[in-house]
Amino acid sequence: MQKPSLLFCASEVYPFAKTGGLADVAHSLPRALRSEYDVDVVMPLYSSVKRERFGIQKSYKSISITLNGVSYPIDFYKVTYEETQYLFVYSPLLCDKEFLYGPPSQGYEDNALRFALFCHAIVDLVKENSYTVTHLNDWQTALCALLIKEDKEIKTKTVFTIHNLAYQGIFHHDVLKSIGINERYFTMDALEYYSQVNFMKAGIAFADRITTVSKTYAKEILTPAFGYGLEGFLSHHKAKLTGIVNGIDAEHFSPSEDTFLVTPFHNLTGKLENKKAYLKEAGLQRFKKPLFIFIGRFTYQKGIDLLLDILPSLAMQECNIAILGEGEEKYHTAISTLAKNHKNIHFDFTYNEALSHRMYAAADFLLMPSYFEPCGLNQMIAMKYGALAIVHQVGGLKDTVKNIKQFDKNSQEGFGIPFKPPTSRAFLDASKDALALYKEKKEYNKIVKHNMLCDFSWSKSAALYINLYKNI
Numbered sequence: 040m041q042k043p044s045l046l047f048c049a050s051e052v053y054p055f056a057k058t059g060g061l062a063d064v065a066h067s068l069p070r071a072l073r074s075e076y077d078v079d080v081v082m083p084l085y086s087s088v089k090r091e092r093f094g095i096q097k098s099y100k101s102i103s104i105t106l107n108g109v110s111y112p113i114d115f116y117k118v119t120y121e122e123t124q125y126l127f128v129y130s131p132l133l134c135d136k137e138f139l140y141g142p143p144s145q146g147y148e149d150n151a152l153r154f155a156l157f158c159h160a161i162v163d164l165v166k167e168n169s170y171t172v173t174h175l176n177d178w179q180t181a182l183c184a185l186l187i188k189e190d191k192e193i194k195t196k197t198v199f200t201i202h203n204l205a206y207q208g209i210f211h212h213d214v215l216k217s218i219g220i221n222e223r224y225f226t227m228d229a230l231e232y233y234s235q236v237n238f239m240k241a242g243i244a245f246a247d248r249i250t251t252v253s254k255t256y257a258k259e260i261l262t263p264a265f266g267y268g269l270e271g272f273l274s275h276h277k278a279k280l281t282g283i284v285n286g287i288d289a290e291h292f293s294p295s296e297d298t299f300l301v302t303p304f305h306n307l308t309g310k311l312e313n314k315k316a317y318l319k320e321a322g323l324q325r326f327k328k329p330l331f332i333f334i335g336r337f338t339y340q341k342g343i344d345l346l347l348d349i350l351p352s353l354a355m356q357e358c359n360i361a362i363l364g365e366g367e368e369k370y371h372t373a374i375s376t377l378a379k380n381h382k383n384i385h386f387d388f389t390y391n392e393a394l395s396h397r398m399y400a401a402a403d404f405l406l407m408p409s410y411f412e413p414c415g416l417n418q419m420i421a422m423k424y425g426a427l428a429i430v431h432q433v434g435g436l437k438d439t440v441k442n443i444k445q446f447d448k449n450s451q452e453g454f455g456i457p458f459k460p461p462t463s464r465a466f467l468d469a470s471k472d473a474l475a476l477y478k479e480k481k482e483y484n485k486i487v488k489h490n491m492l493c494d495f496s497w498s499k500s501a502a503l504y505i506n507l508y509k510n511i
């Protein structure tokens with residue numbers, strides 16, 4: 040029997056383009072859905088995507104999309120990569136830029152038009168291929184929900200997933216005309232948001248179902264503390280909303296098969312080889328000291344302020360600290376100043392997938408003090424690679440990292456050191472608990488080994504998505 044079809048739409052997909060967890064999810068979730076759906080994945084063909092390396096070819100057609108009297112040429116490209124078909128939308132306006140969304144912590148001025156164009160092109164694909172389900176992700180694809188609802192010929196069902204409510208795609212009212220959206224949608228129950236246009240609202244209002252990436256975040260976003268102004272609107276649409284926790288790709292994040300590693304490993308002896316190699320690479324001394332790592336975007340969300348607060352005290356302890364990330368300039372400056380004063384702090388201000396894998400493989404502890412975290416992938420990767428996660432007990436971190444005080448060897452869950460509230464004091468205390476635990480080698484190893492055997496893959500969550508699609 041022929042499988043139903045699914046179009047998975049995202050503004051970034053690993054390994055073609057990645058700035059964060061959305062790309063990982065857009066890579067790994069569609070693969071996990073393949074058993075039940077014929078899945079295509081669509082993303083923009085940014086100029087940074089390596090067309091030749093992946094063998095991306097121009098596909099069947101080119102179209103022109105006219106918005107407010109202006110015609111925009113669109114070319115479609117495709118490639119089958121690791122058994123999944125990827126479709127690419129190319130338009131100079133959308134794709135020929137240095138960054139995906141804008142320079143660090145800024146957005147390009149024409150982002151409304153860029154991603155509206157992407158949405159119009161997606162809808163053309165949906166019409167052409169009559170997908171059973173169209174799965175939209177974040178504000179960049181949210182307008183599709185409205186465009187699809189508006190077109191009575193399209194029968195596809197839509198699911199809209201919120202990966203991070205902090206980014207909503209908010210623009211000046213004037214853009215509405217230029218992006219081909221009728222003024223009648225400029226109302227409180229549709230796109231209007233404090234006199235501006237909010238793309239995320241289109242997904243929430245018009246999709247058949249809304250999901251977000253953990254059960255706890257699904258509850259948190261209904262409150263003023265986490266709702267970023269949309270808590271009321273989301274509460275109104277609560278009946279459509281569910282939380283499904285993300286997984287990690289079991290092949291890409293598999294320490295025993297990871298080709299990014301010096302020595303792929305499956306036990307703690309193998310891990311130690313990776314730690315020694317990384318310390319040498321980073322110029323850090325003494326492998327017997329615990330290694331704390333932080334990997335992530337340098338933004339408020341990730342709790343960098345808390346990290347900066349505790350680094351001087353933590354660095355005075357017997358440990359090494361390694362930081363990988365990039366983002367706001369003030370954080371770069373603060374981290375490099377601290378590293379000048381402490382030989383045991385190492386940093387790399389870059390985005391480097393291979394290096395991140397080597398760091399997970401080397402680390403004893405992951406520091407993840409995010410003020411809010413819809414799901415978070417780092418903590419699951421860290422646990423899989425034998426590092427205990429020290430996390431603020433919030434959102435997906437709460438759902439995926441259980442407290443070692445309740446350690447149960449028969450549980451299928453990962454254990455680490457959650458702390459709350461999100462204060463420097465609580466974070467430092469948790470880090471000191473980690474140092475104390477590290478001295479109890481037997482106890483520490485027991486938990487690490489347990490985590491390494493846990494299943495953080497998509498298997499359970501993919502089944503929940505399939506069930507959701509089928510029940511629309």
Ligand code: ADP
Pocket residue numbers: 058059060061063334335336363364365389390391392395414415416417418420
């Ligand atoms: P985000 O909020 O950024 O989406 P997630 O925890 O969901 O956070 O996902 C982050 C993903 O990006 C993880 O795979 C993490 O290892 C990776 N990552 C973040 N920053 C970097 C970096 N500077 N270099 C390499 N990988 C990074």
